[in-house]
Amino acid sequence: MVLPEAEGGEVMLKKSFKQLEYEGWSARATTFDDHFAEMTGAAIAPILDALGPLGGKRLLDVGCGTGHLAAAAARRGAEVLGVDFAETMVARARANYPGIAFRQGDAEALDLADASFDAVVCSFALLHLSDQEAAIAEAHRVLRPRGRYGFTIWRGPEDGCEFFALTRGAIEAEGEAEVGLPAAPPADRLADPAVASALLGAAGFVEPALRDLPLVWRNRSARAIIEAIYKGGVRTAMVMQAQTAEARARIEAAILEAAEGHRKDGRIELAMPAVLVTARKPA
Numbered sequence: 001m002v003l004p005e006a007e008g009g010e011v012m013l014k015k016s017f018k019q020l021e022y023e024g025w026s027a028r029a030t031t032f033d034d035h036f037a038e039m040t041g042a043a044i045a046p047i048l049d050a051l052g053p054l055g056g057k058r059l060l061d062v063g064c065g066t067g068h069l070a071a072a073a074a075r076r077g078a079e080v081l082g083v084d085f086a087e088t089m090v091a092r093a094r095a096n097y098p099g100i101a102f103r104q105g106d107a108e109a110l111d112l113a114d115a116s117f118d119a120v121v122c123s124f125a126l127l128h129l130s131d132q133e134a135a136i137a138e139a140h141r142v143l144r145p146r147g148r149y150g151f152t153i154w155r156g157p158e159d160g161c162e163f164f165a166l167t168r169g170a171i172e173a174e175g176e177a178e179v180g181l182p183a184a185p186p187a188d189r190l191a192d193p194a195v196a197s198a199l200l201g202a203a204g205f206v207e208p209a210l211r212d213l214p215l216v217w218r219n220r221s222a223r224a225i226i227e228a229i230y231k232g233g234v235r236t237a238m239v240m241q242a243q244t245a246e247a248r249a250r251i252e253a254a255i256l257e258a259a260e261g262h263r264k265d266g267r268i269e270l271a272m273p274a275v276l277v278t279a280r281k282p283a
Contacts, residue, residue, distance in 0.1 A: 017184040024234030029088035035232030054078040057118035063125025067093030108134040122151040143281040156188035162270040170254035179242035205279035213274040222259035
């Protein structure tokens with residue numbers, strides 16, 4: 001994917017993290033499924049299993065993206081509402097699953113009634129929020145007593161995520177890791193059991209539990225990693241876009257070279273572990 005000429009850290013710094021995330025996801029509604037939906041989709045069944053039987057229950061999918069988790073929940077008998085802050089994602093979800101309700105919404109300030117859902121899920125979306133505490137508190141607010149909450153988060157490079165370790169390593173070696181992006185929570189912040197438990201407890205949740213999901217990113221082409229960065233995600237793409245054209249070319253070359261070291265039986269395999277976190281709203 002050819003990026004527009006680097007916007008640069010100085011320009012990005014004038015925008016909020018939330019605005020940059022909104023712009024990024026709004027631009028990826030038509031490309032996400034081809035580059036990352038298979039990976040995030042591998043976590044759908046574990047999330048829904050953790051919520052227990054869903055037949056006849058109201059489920060809210062926060063950060064629903066293109067709608068796949070919402071559709072899976074509906075197939076289990078749930079009455080589902082999916083919300084996403086990117087209107088283009090909502091449009092794509094509606095096109096994918098016209099029988100399911102989707103609407104634009106802000107995870108940090110949901111326009112929904114108190115105690116109106118039996119379950120709330122947030123699959124790989126909390127890391128894209130500037131105010132994670134607010135989003136968790138909102139999930140608690142819209143849940144009914146005894147309702148269950150579940151979210152997933154990627155582990156970081158230091159905890160075995162080879163995909164992010166490979167890309168970060170290339171950026172640090174061939175470009176600039178600090179490019180003046182606005183402040184934001186670390187992407188893997190909530191993968192820390194102590195942090196996740198503390199935030200859930202502060203919001204009023206009980207019985208926090210964390211489960212590892214040993215996911216693996218697989219593709220026959222090393223170049224698919226670069227495509228996934230630009231077309232399937234936002235955070236790393238921001239860093240890449242802020243590089244000079246020369247540095248970006250060096251980084252991409254380094255990613256391609258390093259990826260070949262992970263080729264097994266004709267495919268690139270990169271560990272991409274995640275954490276599934278669940279909790280309950282007390283009676």
